[in-house]
Amino acid sequence: MLYIKAMVRFEKKDYESASSLANQSLSAGFKNFRLKLVAGASAFYLQNYEQSNHHLKELLPYIAPEHPARRMLAISQLQLGLIDDISETLTDYDSTSKENAQFLSTLSYELLEVGAFEKAKEMANYAAASNGMTAEQTARAGVLKLLMNDPSGIDTLELAVQQNPELISAELALAFASIKSGDLVRATAISDKWLKEYPNNPGGYNLKATIFFKENKLAEGKAALEKSLEIEPNNVYALTQLVKLANHEKDKDLAVSLTEQALKAHPETIEVLGLYFEFHKDKDGLDVITQAQQNHAKDIKYGILLAQSLMQLEQFKQASSVLDGYDVNVKTPKRYWQLLLSANAQQADGKDLLLLLEQWHKTNAYHIEPVFLLANYWANKKAPDKALNILNDAFKNHPKNVMLHLVKMQLLLNNNDSKNAKLLFTAVEKFDLNKDLLAGIEGRILLLDKEYAAAIPKLKQQYQSQPNNINASYLAFALEANSQKGEAIKLLELHADKDRVDNKINPKMTLSLANMYLADDKNKAIAEYERLIKAVPNNVVALNNLSWLYMDQGKTTQAVAYAKQAYELAPKVPNVVDTYGQALLKSNKKGAAVQKAKEAYDLSEGKDIDIVLNFAEALLANNMNKEAQEILNEVTAVTKEQKDKKQRLLKSM
Template sequence: MKHSRLVLQFLTLLVALLSLGGCMRDPEKVKRRYLENGNKYMAQGKYKEAALMYRNAIRRDQKFGEAYAQLGDAELRRGDVRAAVGAYRRAVELLPNSEESAGKLADIYLAAYSMQKDRNSPLLNEVRDLAETLLKKDANSYHGLRLRGFMAVSESKSAEAIEYFRKADAVRPKQPELIFALAQLLTQDNQWLEAEKLAQKIVQDTPHYVPVYDFLALQYLRRQQPAEAEATVLKKVANNPTVVEFKLQLAGFYRGMQKKDQSEQIIQKVMADNPNDPAVFRKVGDFFVRLRELDRATQVYTDSLKRFPAEKTSFRLRAAQVKVAQGKPQDALAIVEEALAEDPKSNDALTLRASLQLQYGGKEKQQAAINDLQTLLSRTPSNAVVRYNLARAYHSRGDLDAARVQYLEAIKLAPTFAASHLGLGQVYLAKRDFGKAIGEADEALKADPANAAARVIRINALTNSGNLAQARTDSAAYLKEKPDSPDLQFQVAVIDFIDGHLKEAEATFRSLRSRFQSDPRLTFAIAEVMIRTNRQTEALKFLQDELTKSPNNAELRLAVANTALRIGQGDVAEAEYRQLVDKDPKNTDLYMRLGETLRKKGQIQASIEVLKKGQQLAPTNPAANLQLALTLDIAGMKRESLPLYEAVVKVDPDNAVALNNLAFMYAEDGKDLDQALTYAQRAKAKLPNNEDVADTMAWIYIKKQLNDNAITILKDLTSRQPKNPTYHHHMGVALFQKGNKAAAKQSLQTALSLKPAKDEENKIRELLAKVG
């Protein structure tokens, strides 16, 4: 019996397996099962899993229109609009007798169109084509009529739009979105009484359709009907009794109507009805923040710390943000530190601390912000916002390459995040890569067509790349939309300045400065115009007067020093640079500027001492090493300058000045002439028309006994620069080595007559003695 029962169980299992196998082999049943599973996930709000099921169904049948339609819904719920559009398009092709996917696709196009400035957008053509297709199949197509109505709205044909919306309503009554659009259109067409009836009908038929309440309340307030507005908001609360936000909206309404007691009763009841729900108390605190009742918001957040100990971090961070809004960033930072002391793994607290350090901490807090952001990045490597903030931190520190890397990573994670494109565009501007800057500005404008910062970056890049005509065209177009934009006006003034329209530029700069006196760019721009129009002394006095008003403004003091240096007032420049160095003794750039000032004043030894101090602060800084090396050369201390040039080339291998001088020194010493020639050739690639670089190559050829090559170069140099003693000297050496003593003697005598430097004069006389 046991055996027969076992056989029976086996046969039952076998039949079940065969049945299952048959089912699994039936493609129609398989795809339907995937579709059903996808629908179950959709009902549970699991849109990612639903999309996966629908895609599996489509793999079984590439023409399964129903799966494409459902996939469009899932992707739209997930926020992937592009994927939704692709799915809906395919559904429209495969389900010619269904108009739902076409309607949803058109809604996406209309939403995208509403965000654009181009009134002739290709998106409208897509909507028009969908409407025509639907109406050809069915003259009473609900979506076809509805879309025709929206097309009429886009063309400012109100009467026609109203007619189409009425027809659509007749085909499919009580659709709140359609009736709401009709009510709005009637209101714009001064048919308020009918619009009011339609809106009230929506409230009656679809009490959970929220936008209609706000529309009605606003219209009543505009028409001086506060009682009707109040009744509408009360009805919104009554029809949606579990929504705390609507109750707080009613409290806000009463505050606006100067009925504070009624407002307070609602707020207290909201908290009393939800004593154990921290989310409700957060919403109450946020409500007071929106009303700018910041002390009251702080009170709610602080009280909630004790009531909800598990939510301490959340309430502390909100309290910190209130302190920022009150202009108390240090108090905010102290609160965030408390939060991190108790909850060190809070990403939100780390993010806020990094943001506060970046915005309010000054240079000394930049590294701390970077450390926090790097910690966050290790925890959430796919967080585009963290990467963007890390890029900002590097950017503010001046580390452009590190900033560029993080901006690019942020863009990979979130391609439409305009802020990352803006930051990267600013990096490219700073690196003078204007083509890429324009590209990033254009990407930002795709995401946000009216983005003012992107427009400024684009105009700035066009201007700096020399494309002034296009910069003017873009500026004019943008100013038509925003004629009062100070940033755009500033860019137009910059274009005028570069284009030589200095009077117009100065007028714009002064006009802007009358409105934005604290913007240093305008002060510096006016001073620059003065310098360009031969008012150098006036420019310096203008800046000095501003410095008198703000004696602690380091940026302004630096402008005074720089201007004084430019116009030859070395004593003024030196005094200002020394003050700046005293205040910022670790600033390499200031030592370089002071060293340059002393060199121009003829105080070479003092210049060297100052430049050495700056170089010691940044021993690998190519600019500091180069300036010190050049000054040592002037002092005749070439043995000391050689390793500095080598250090420059190591860090900045394309530095033409360092390459040239190093090549000449190698040649002078007869040291590694092949390397010297390589350096000279690299310098020439960077400075192809520079006479000194050509002379260096000639000198290397002389040292390599390639005299004909040297003579060819030097003939050109002496004809172009006939009063340069060095070129004639080198020509004499090349001719002497070639055996042409008479010509060599003539070149050397010409060199002597041009009064060369003392050390070179000695070399010329020594060679003349050999020539005889």
């Protein structure tokens, strides 16, 4: 009885009753194909996509390729973010019919909107296989191609116009695409045609104005927009472009006046509201945006606009509160997540940014931005394995994303993973990338493999194309390692001098230069280390090395001060503790020196020869000859300096 009632209610389009009755019947154990179909279809019409997917997915093996339930299931899966399931749902789907091609084309737009680029392309290709596409469908395919950064979209739009010369939307899209690609001749021809054939349509003048602005002919562009407004007063495009022009020409009064005119004519248009607030960043402007958001409470675009406006007024808590009021799903725009992260980052008691990033990534695995942000987060936390896992998972959805390849390459190089960097390079070099960038990547891989001579020309090529501090540092490292230290120093000095002129400092490069000075010019090394710690007071390497340099000069007060700073920052690093012990010993603080020397000895587990010898020296200074003898008997000196020091210590007993 419930089964029959469910069918009747469904036929009468009473989907709520049909769904309830069908589910009751199914729960009672009545399993029937048509009943589950009613349950799934009713749920779909009620926008209960989870239940629709549950019922219809079970029926998939028994549903004909052309059955409308497949479309319902595909849309439900899209709404739930089950993008990978869509291909299976549409297996054997006939894409050659006009109706089906229209559905696939629309689905492709939806997939593109959520960031599922590869799936969108797949659906678009199916749609393009349709026989006898109308001009409108051809135009839609052309726009879709352009959205996917496929330049052949212009040719497709041109074909649509040939199919139907009266198809204004296709011709307009073709004109603006031509402007973007730099083909102003074709765009001008279209605008001239419009001015002749559609003299009462403002689009011709709007198009002409855009071309003039592209050519930097501002006066002519302004005149064209004014003519557009004569034909259709208050048309949005002309008004908003005039606002932007007035702002460009620093005529704020005119810009303000035009935004007020535009708001009066189009009080609910997002672009107009945004422009209005740009020139009314006060309570009155905020009230206008707030009212619009309240009028469109379920439209997230208005919530995003309000949140942006609140953030410009530094009302971060209120902005995050507005954003928190929306339910998120796979179709939630990227801008929502970006604002939510930014608003919380500005609050001392804001939500944990890592949790927000993870929520974004979980909600939409096709957005590439949270992938990069999470990878960067874990890389900064010295957890490269976590960062790599996130990137590797992203390749499933973005196998051809060049930035994903480059970010992974950077992570591998920074993690000294030469083996996997070389494997990835074979994929990276297949992209149409700048040859200098590729040379730089190859040079860094060669650096990791210690093939310095081969790395130098590659790194030099990248440096000559982009002579910045980072590229200079890599090239200098290769030069120094290849026994070309003089050239390395000259290169780094050149950049250091430029930085001094601009009163800047690059910590990594300054540290490299100071380290190179160590052997040959200790005074220059001291100067560079001193510059570095002024900018980065907690640089342990610089503090530690300064202590040794001042010890060599007999300036024990400075040596102890710097060694103490380094020790406080890194009390578990054996070499740092050892330096502190030596500085104390040089300043005749023997008791404290032997304590630090023992700390260093214990931390290194007696495996560092220099630390062992320094410990023995501190023991002898404290008349602990027996302990020193035992230590010296156990150590095997290797270098000449170590052997000389061991003999000197033995003789001093």
